[in-house]
Amino acid sequence: MNQHAKVTALFFSPTGGTRAYVEEIAGAMSDHVETWDLTRPEVRRQSRSFGPDEVVVLGVPVYYGRVPEVEGLLDGLTGSDTPAVLAAVYGNRAIDDALAELADLCAARGFRPVAAGEFIAPHTFFAKIGAGRPDEADREAARALGKQAADKLDKPDWTQPQLPGKRPYREFQVAPFYPEGDSRCVQCGACVRTCPVEAISSQDPRQTDSERCLRCLACVRACPTGSRAVRSMAYDATVDKLEHALVQPRQPQLYL
Ligand SMILES: Cc1cc2nc3c(=O)[nH]c(=O)nc-3n(C[C@H](O)[C@H](O)[C@H](O)COP(=O)(O)O)c2cc1C
Ligand code: SF4
Ligand code: SF4
Known part of the structure; x- marks a missing residue:
């Protein structure tokens, strides 16, 4: 793949x-990377179409072994058989069905998943789990995914790699x-x-809409x-229960 090819880094x-991770992968593929931050609701409300000569790198965190349940997460995006490199980033427990689900969501919107990876980052709930990740070895693995995906795009065979995960996906929890x-x-x-x-209400920022949260x-x-x-005692109990179970560091996995 041409180092000047247009790559868009998309992430929630x-x-x-x-x-x-997404920026590391995309940076290894091209020196012409545009960023599209799906974390922002105003960005998710915009429409964006991608052509067959473009490449997207799309990453999401793993929530309960799934893609986060964010209304309209990918609704503004349309591919035209556009190759996609996928990343599932998790807090050292497991990705379960997140990559399979992300691949399905992409395919339904006109993207063609050609490569993917799972990577470790600090866990939202447990300060000790995944602390210091991505480290240099993680970044090297992310760059390797970008380079290998770029090599794959130079060849005629763009088959979707075998990804972990089951269908139907595991049930989403709250x-x-x-x-x-x-x-x-x-x-x-x-x-x-x-x-x-x-x-969070701008009138009273101490309040949280627990259904949307x-x-x-x-925010913390x-x-x-x-x-x-x-x-919350439920939070303290979850931290106590899982913090010790998750200490063994997991390693990135690439799928090509
Ligand atoms: C609601 C929720 C559910 C999560 N579920 C999982 C999980 O199933 N497996 C896991 O390893 N990490 C889980 N995590 C941890 C996140 O995947 C991890 O912290 C991720 O790096 C956060 O991504 P971000 O820094 O891009 O926001 C969960 C985090 C949250 C907030
Ligand atoms: S960030 Fe903290 S101090 Fe600022 S509005 Fe929110 S709750 Fe209040
Ligand atoms: S209220 Fe806080 S925890 Fe809930 S979704 Fe918003 S930023 Fe995240």
Whole structure:
């Protein structure tokens, strides 16, 4: 593949782990990379068509072994037999059916999945799990995926690789906790602007629409006063139960 070919880096990435991998993969494929941040609701509302001579690199975090349940996540995107390199980024537990689901969603929108990878990033809920990822070895694996995908596109055989995951996909879950603000809120609006699904009221940013909330915790990170946090025994119990079970570092897997 020509190093000047147009590659678009597409990602949904509330806390930045997925974005880091997608940019690494896309940067290894071309020096002409455009970024399309699907984390932003206003970007998801736009329409974007891709031709057969373009390439997209598309990454999502794994939520409950699935693609995050974000309304209209890919609805604005249309491919025209456009090759797609896919990335599922997870918090060191498992990706389960996320790559299979992402490949199906892409194919339904006119993209042709030609290569994919699973990669590890810090887990949203457990500070210790996946800390420091992506490290240099992870970045090298991401670049290897980009280079091998580019080589594959030079050849006539663009078959979809065998991807892990079952159909029907595992059932989507909803964690029994979500963040809210407390009296330390100074109404700065940082959480409102950060939330990828507009689940925080600009009138009262201490409130959370628990039906819309993804539990991505981007608002907690954005809050400068410590007001927004998950204050729930269910959350503490989940952390206690899983933190020890997930310490063994997992390694990236590439599918070509
Ligand atoms: C609601 C939710 C569900 C998650 N489910 C899984 C999971 O099933 N397996 C896993 O390994 N990590 C899981 N994670 C961790 C994320 O996949 C991981 O932290 C990811 O890197 C976040 O991506 P981002 O930094 O691009 O936002 C989950 C995170 C959230 C918020
Ligand atoms: S309110 Fe929910 S969806 Fe919005 S940023 Fe916070 S955790 Fe994420
Ligand atoms: S980021 Fe924190 S302080 Fe700012 S509006 Fe949100 S809850 Fe309040």
